[in-house]
Amino acid sequence: MQRDRHRNAGVATRRTPQARSTACSAAIDLISAAIAESGGNLDTETASSLSTKLLAVTASGADKDAIPAYARALVDDNAPGTAAATVDVNRACVG
Numbered sequence: 001m002q003r004d005r006h007r008n009a010g011v012a013t014r015r016t017p018q019a020r021s022t023a024c025s026a027a028i029d030l031i032s033a034a035i036a037e038s039g040g041n042l043d044t045e046t047a048s049s050l051s052t053k054l055l056a057v058t059a060s061g062a063d064k065d066a067i068p069a070y071a072r073a074l075v076d077d078n079a080p081g082t083a084a085a086t087v088d089v090n091r092a093c094v095g
Contacts, residue, residue: 023059024093027067030054047074066092 019025034042034050042050054071066088073085 020093020095021059021061021063023057023063023067026057027054027059027063027070027089028093030057042074051075062092063089 019028030050030053034046038046051071051074054067054074057067059067066085070082070085070089073079073082079085
């Protein structure tokens with residue numbers, strides 16, 4: 001079921017000057033690459049790899065909470081999915 005949880009991860013994935021921080025730009029680039037690599041559906045291995053990479057992003061402000069929360073949601077089997085975390089990343093990083 002984890003594969004379905006990550007279908008089209010939903011984070012604004014276009015590289016955009018509107019990214020609110022360097023950390024947001026890095027996170028968006030990582031998410032975009034993972035989505036492209038997986039064909040739009042993050043399998044367990046890709047989600048785990050992405051989570052690890054996102055947790056290494058040094059963030060501050062609103063993105064300091066949003067990026068790691070999204071990373072944890074990707075790999076937490078007890079989480080209902082990534083929808084809420086996706087909204088938070090989009091709000092923190094692209095407005």
